[in-house]
Amino acid sequence: MSLSDIDRILLQRCIDGAPRAWQDFVERFLGLVIHVANHTAESRGIALDESTRDDLVAEVFMVLLASDRGVLRRFRRDSSLATYLTVIARRVIARRLHRDGTRSRLSVTAAEPATHQTADRIENREEVERLMARLSPEESDIVRMYHLEGMSYQQISQAVGMAENSIGPLLSRARQKMREGA
CATH class of the missing domain: 1.10.1740.10 (RNA polymerase sigma factor, region 2, helix turn helix motif)
Structure with missing residues (x-):
């Protein structure tokens, strides 16, 4: 648009x-x-x-x-x-x-019954973990940093010691592997 x-x-x-x-x-x-x-x-x-x-x-x-x-x-x-x-x-x-670290994580305790949303989150997390298992450790780390932690390419580059212009292509390949595993 x-x-x-x-x-x-x-x-x-x-x-x-x-x-x-x-x-x-x-x-x-x-x-x-x-x-x-x-x-x-x-x-x-x-x-x-x-x-x-x-x-x-x-x-x-x-x-x-x-x-x-x-x-x-x-x-x-x-x-x-x-x-x-x-x-x-x-x-x-x-x-x-x-x-x-504003992380008041949603959790399920014995005193707190699982809601539909919490159950969906657990299932989605398991699905994400299953899909990320198809990736190399390096790919998995970079996918996690970018998509789950919201880090920029520059931050990821510094964290893993990889050229910043290599992050995007690696993410594209990792996403493709994850799509093929879905």
């Missing part, structure tokens, strides 16, 4: 610092960022309280404003603005969750 005229105008107004542009931007994309925060945390087995979620959402918007709206200025306009913001928000939130 390409950039809509409405979003193109709103984006330009924000970059130009037009009156009320930022408020309009936040009103338009607040729900999206909240959804990304909830989904990113849930996919990592983290229960967010309202205060933590609000902090994560605020951090995403602060990143968008930082360096004279540098993230918005770097948007290439070859996709929808919502898609671009989803990627940015997911990365910011995943890094923050990883960095802060």
Whole structure:
């Protein structure tokens, strides 16, 4: 999906610092960022309280404003603005969750009966582990770092000692192996 005229105008107004542009931007994309925060945390087995979620959402918007709206200025306009913001928000939130260790993991205890969602999560985790078993240890580590821990190619490169431009192709091959095992 390409950039809509409405979003193109709103984006330009924000970059130009037009009156009320930022408020309009936040009103338009607040729900999206909240959804990304909830989904990113849930996919990592983290229960967010309202205060933590609000902090994560605020951090995403602060990143968008930082360096004279540098993230918005770097948007290439070859996709929808919502898609671009989803990627940015997911990365910011995943890094923050990883960095802060904000990990009140969802768990099943004897006092807490398993819910349908918890049972699905356990089944999904087992499926992911089964699929990742098809990968080499190096591939598995990189898939985990990128998809489950939200690390950037640069962070992964530093962690494993591999050239940054080799991370993407390795991830593509690993995903293909996982698809073939599904």
